[in-house]
Amino acid sequence: MKLYTSSFAPNPRRVAMFIAEKAIAGIEPVLVDLAAAEHRSAPFLARNPFGRVPALELDDGRVLCETRAICTYIEGLHPQPNLMGEGFDERAFIEMADRRVELHLFAGIANCVRHTHPGLASLEQPQFADFGASQGEKMRETARWLDQELAQHPFVAGARFTIADITAYCALEFARGLMKFKPGAEGFSHLQAWRERMAERPSAARA
Ligand SMILES: N[C@@H](CCC(=O)N[C@@H](CS)C(=O)NCC(=O)O)C(=O)O
Incomplete structure (x- = not known):
């Protein structure tokens, strides 16, 4: 492949x-x-x-x-380690978490960067700066929601590491680089602590 x-x-x-x-x-x-x-x-x-x-x-x-x-x-x-859920019940709840993160956090960050960053102008034409800025604000609402989720359980979808952590981590790393978004500096301490734990995983290292 x-x-x-x-x-x-x-x-x-x-x-x-x-x-x-x-x-x-x-x-x-x-x-x-x-x-x-x-x-x-x-x-x-x-x-x-x-x-x-x-x-x-x-x-x-x-x-x-x-x-x-x-x-x-x-x-x-490669079913193991399982990252998307064992059985329909767990799969559905992991998918819910992953899609919430993808549609509201990841997409908000992507839209903000694509519409406001000069480096992305070659990919996104036309750029709508106001739209990008508003997406950056909406993304922060999702970050607030996620911060509260992570106050209640250690991983995005619950008790164990899943695809939803991967989606959220890659989104936040993109925002850290191109939006200078630091969850801790904006009061999202649980999100920041989770980010630091994710960054320690060998899979988080850039290839
Ligand atoms: N919905 C697609 C989105 C893929 C996507 O937007 N990829 C970006 C890179 S992260 C890309 O190829 N951008 C090229 C462009 O915008 O022209 C997926 O989930 O894979």
Whole structure:
């Protein structure tokens, strides 16, 4: 299998962290240079017409896109350690947490950065600075919610490490770099403490 991926991009990082947690070897990384617009080249668009990374090319030639779908596939191939839930009950609650984080925290950060940061202007045209700023505020509302969740349980979805921690961690790392967002400095002490614990995991190291 080949994983089309990019340096510094948060969605590929989610897949990389997921793979590292499972200690899987043998998936060949293929770097796609977003700054050079390689993801908009004809060969890449033939693999993913949406022009986004990550994309997982299977051995039979099919291409699986969308970070969560790629993780579902990898979890099926390598069930342990389980990151997406054992059985329908746990799977549903982990998915709820993961999608809340993805749709409200991760997307808010991505929209804020894409619409306000000059470095992202080549990817996001037109940029709407007011929209980006408002997304940054809404993302902070989600950070407040998550801070309160983490006051009650040690991981995003509850008692154990799951895909929801990976999604939240990669989102916050992107915000730390490009929005200078530091949860502790904004009063989210539980979120900051969780972030420090996540950063100690070997899977959190950049490849
Ligand atoms: N919904 C997609 C989003 C993928 C995505 O937006 N990837 C970014 C990198 S983190 C990208 O490829 N950006 C290129 C662009 O915006 O042109 C997923 O879950 O994988």
